[in-house]
Amino acid sequence: MAKGKLFGAVVIGEQNVDLSIVDLRHLQVIERANARIALGNHLIAAGTIANASVEALIQALRGFQQLMQDYGVADMRVVASHTVTEATNMSYIRDQIYIRTGMIVHFMTINEELLLQYEGVALFFAPFQQLIQENTLLLHIGATTIDLLIFQKGALVLTRELPLGPLQVLQRLSGLAHQVAAYDQVLSDYLRSKLLDVWRLLPIEKFDQVILSGTITALFAPLLASDKQGKALSHAEFDQRFATLMTLSEQELATRLKLVEIEAAAVEPTLLLLDQIFDRLAVKQIWLTNVKMVDGYVAYLSQEQQLYPTSWQFDDAILTSAQQIARRYQVDEGHQQQVLMFAGQLFDRLKKIHGLTKSDRLLLQLAAILQDTGLFIDANHHALHSEYIIQESAVLGLTKTQQQIVAAVARYHSASSPSLDLSQVERLHLTDRLKVAKLAAILRLADALDDSHQNKISKISLRLQPEQVVITATTNQDLTLEQWTFQQKADFFQKVYGLKPILRRKKVQL
Numbered sequence: 001m002a003k004g005k006l007f008g009a010v011v012i013g014e015q016n017v018d019l020s021i022v023d024l025r026h027l028q029v030i031e032r033a034n035a036r037i038a039l040g041n042h043l044i045a046a047g048t049i050a051n052a053s054v055e056a057l058i059q060a061l062r063g064f065q066q067l068m069q070d071y072g073v074a075d076m077r078v079v080a081s082h083t084v085t086e087a088t089n090m091s092y093i094r095d096q097i098y099i100r101t102g103m104i105v106h107f108m109t110i111n112e113e114l115l116l117q118y119e120g121v122a123l124f125f126a127p128f129q130q131l132i133q134e135n136t137l138l139l140h141i142g143a144t145t146i147d148l149l150i151f152q153k154g155a156l157v158l159t160r161e162l163p164l165g166p167l168q169v170l171q172r173l174s175g176l177a178h179q180v181a182a183y184d185q186v187l188s189d190y191l192r193s194k195l196l197d198v199w200r201l202l203p204i205e206k207f208d209q210v211i212l213s214g215t216i217t218a219l220f221a222p223l224l225a226s227d228k229q230g231k232a233l234s235h236a237e238f239d240q241r242f243a244t245l246m247t248l249s250e251q252e253l254a255t256r257l258k259l260v261e262i263e264a265a266a267v268e269p270t271l272l273l274l275d276q277i278f279d280r281l282a283v284k285q286i287w288l289t290n291v292k293m294v295d296g297y298v299a300y301l302s303q304e305q306q307l308y309p310t311s312w313q314f315d316d317a318i319l320t321s322a323q324q325i326a327r328r329y330q331v332d333e334g335h336q337q338q339v340l341m342f343a344g345q346l347f348d349r350l351k352k353i354h355g356l357t358k359s360d361r362l363l364l365q366l367a368a369i370l371q372d373t374g375l376f377i378d379a380n381h382h383a384l385h386s387e388y389i390i391q392e393s394a395v396l397g398l399t400k401t402q403q404q405i406v407a408a409v410a411r412y413h414s415a416s417s418p419s420l421d422l423s424q425v426e427r428l429h430l431t432d433r434l435k436v437a438k439l440a441a442i443l444r445l446a447d448a449l450d451d452s453h454q455n456k457i458s459k460i461s462l463r464l465q466p467e468q469v470v471i472t473a474t475t476n477q478d479l480t481l482e483q484w485t486f487q488q489k490a491d492f493f494q495k496v497y498g499l500k501p502i503l504r505r506k507k508v509q510l
Helices: 039-046 051-071 090-101 110-124 166-172 183-201 215-223 235-246 250-257 261-265 267-280 293-304 314-328 333-349 358-370 382-392 400-411 430-448 480-497
Strands: 006-012 016-023 028-036 075-080 105-107 136-141 146-152 155-162 209-214 230-234 285-289 459-464 468-474 500-506
Touching: 006 051, 006 293, 016 051, 016 293, 028 051, 028 293, 039 051, 039 166, 051 090, 075 090, 075 293, 090 105, 110 136, 110 146, 110 155, 110 209, 110 293, 110 314, 136 267, 155 183, 155 314, 166 183, 166 261, 166 267, 183 267, 209 267, 230 235, 235 267, 235 285, 250 261, 250 267, 261 267, 314 333, 314 358, 333 358, 333 430, 333 459, 358 382, 358 400, 358 430, 382 400, 400 430, 430 480, 468 480, 480 500
Parallel strands: 006 075, 075 105, 136 209, 209 285, 468 500
Antiparallel strands: 006 016, 016 028, 136 146, 146 155, 230 285, 459 468
16 A cells, blocks of 8 residues: 555644544554643633633644655644634634744634534544434533534434533533532523533434544543543443542542543533433443544535545535525425525536635535525515524534625525625625635526426526526426526626526426
8 A cells, every 4th residue: 555645634623632643544543742731711601711821732742744744744734623713812712823833723603513513423433424313412522512413324413512512511601510409400490401402403312322522522531532432331231330420529530530620620520421421312332532623524424525435525514504594494404405406407518607616615505505584484585584594503514705605695595685786795705705606606506497396396407508508397387486586586696697598498298
């Protein structure tokens, strides 16, 4: 097997900075390094990262640079978790890192992180594919948030993030810790109330297993060897471990589990949270894994650069995430699927004139799925409401810019939206604004083809001519409404692409 070029992936998290030196072509980890830097402690309390932590971070990154140089790393990338990037002084910190190390720090969104967790466990945790054929919860516990990814029959069906990371909980209840006698009960009640939103959305009530990732595995370090991918515990074994740890003082926890003071204080809320989740979901088995966010980032990079072949269809998970949001807003699924199909077909057959990429096709599909979510609020100007809903929703895997593009395409899919006035998307780069126009023009035509929401058209064909695009719809039903709407929406397409769309009807031969 030929050795590929080595790549360095660095993830800056709330409590740790991780480096993975990897051969992306073979997804082979060559070296790992970790620096425990408590960026999150001051961040949660004051909204900023302390100067001492910044200095420690820069020194750690310099050490990583030397290690990568020793290994002959050809390229590298550094990302910061969405929680870290929320620090009010993060822009200054990023500039300091660049000036002193030359490293450019990229900011991640929660949507990207959720996808990274999925990709990391999928590609680095061998039992994963088999486990998710049954009801499975992937639970990632960070310092400030917990992320839940729910799988059924091999597919991701729901994602959720809650501000219930142990350090976040400790900060929010800090005023009560020394004021009430039954603090444990108050803490338990607080966690129970915050989990109600998750239980309301769950498609199922019982889970065969939970896969745990994140710093939580430190609580089970004696059971999880560092050289193993994972370890399975029964619910009873967890309860036994829970009972043992809950009797220890913070000082004893710090000594036994090799934790710093703040981490030891976080053990109680973490264990109470897990206990509630496992009991509520009647979990049978708990899997512990060493997979970290940096592993997910490595998995993502290998897929982005198309270096490591895999059968996993991560784009399908992104589309499923959008469909879950659409169901929450009671979108007409029949119409949604028709528009989704037509949008994809038009995109594929118009490659010669739009010059867009595969990732742009995914953005079009997401807009097709979510374009009518605004009808849940108000039928008048529903496209504006759709834009807001999309911007504020957790669409798995999207960067901030991608989410803005999807929201803008949904806004401009309506014929009532201004045809050429893209002033509402001035926050986007000119290239992205043009992308919005191109995708919205295609989506308008796809939406018009099922304007009656009656699934009249069985298939379409497309022919490019010098001055027009002829779309032939096969149906034996009346298309008067569709043709009228098509003509209204065709004007925008012609202004964007310079070709006039024509809709023709072809009867089915019986």
